[in-house]
Amino acid sequence: MLLYIKNMVCHRCKMVVKTELEKLGLHPIAIALGEVAIEEKSLTGKKTDELSAALKMVGFELIDDKKSRLIEQTKTFIINTVHHSSEQSKKRLSDLLSQHLHHDYSFISNLFSEVEGITIEQYVISQRIEKVKELILYDEFSLSQIAFQLGYSSTAHLSAQFKKITGFTPTQFKQMGVRGRRSLDEIGKPGII
Numbered sequence: 329m330l331l332y333i334k335n336m337v338c339h340r341c342k343m344v345v346k347t348e349l350e351k352l353g354l355h356p357i358a359i360a361l362g363e364v365a366i367e368e369k370s371l372t373g374k375k376t377d378e379l380s381a382a383l384k385m386v387g388f389e390l391i392d393d394k395k396s397r398l399i400e401q402t403k404t405f406i407i408n409t410v411h412h413s414s415e416q417s418k419k420r421l422s423d424l425l426s427q428h429l430h431h432d433y434s435f436i437s438n439l440f441s442e443v444e445g446i447t448i449e450q451y452v453i454s455q456r457i458e459k460v461k462e463l464i465l466y467d468e469f470s471l472s473q474i475a476f477q478l479g480y481s482s483t484a485h486l487s488a489q490f491k492k493i494t495g496f497t498p499t500q501f502k503q504m505g506v507r508g509r510r511s512l513d514e515i516g517k518p519g520i521i
Contacts, residue, residue, distance in 0.1 A: 329365070329366050329368050329369055329370060329371070330363060330364070330365050330366075331363070331364045331365075331366060331379075331390065332362060332363055332390070332391040332392075332396075332397045332400060332401075333345060333362060333363070333364060333383060333388050333389065333390060333391065333400075334362070334388060334389040334390075334391050334396070334400050335387055335388050335389060336361045336362045336388060336404070337361065337403075337404075337407050338361075341361070341388070342359045342360075342361065344386050344388075345359060345364060345383070345386075345388060346359055346364075348379075348382045348383060348386060348388075349364065349366065349379070351382065352375065352378055352379055352382060354366050354367075354368060354371075354375075354379070355367035355368065360404075361404045361407065361408060362400050362401060362403075362404035363401075363404075376390070395439060395443065396443075398429065398431070398436065398439060399439065399440060399443050399444065401428075401429055402425060402429065402436055402440055402448065403451070405424075405425060405428050405429070406421075406425075406448070406451060406452055406455055407455060409421070409424070410452065410455040410456055410459050410478075411455065411458075411459055421448075421452060422437075422448075425448070436448070453489065453493065454493065456478055456489075457489065457490055457493045457494065459478060460474055460478065460486065460490055460498070461494075461501060463477070464498055464501060464502050465502070465505070467502075471483050471486065471487070471498055474486065486498075
């Protein structure tokens, strides 16, 4: 059986979800961001409620409708692409999303905007800026290396977008320190950019 889980945005999330499933006597086979395959063919209503409550206690949510699943799969794909992929693809994100989710991009985009209150493009920019923040604070790469790594056309483009989103230049942000970072599941929520 395949379960869809909201707010799984990192590898530690997978460990927490696995632990919660095992506490309930469930048997995870494969765990990916946003999805868990379990040995069980189905869950009773009581077991589903128990799982839902256990996941909520640790900041996750069981997703049971198709639209919510598609939105979560879109977010997970974007997070993986921006935060966990070592190479930027030569293909456009819209093409990659359509191919990965097996839906027309305009359908995905309209649904995402309707449900989340922002466009996919705004969500991607917010994720990229959060990755820039992370890389700036690690202090291992120059700004031009970060721009190249994340697929920006130039350092000036990255800096302009960074200032537009955060209100700070990358240098000002670096001087602020960790105070300006947010968790990945908070990025893109209405009122938070």
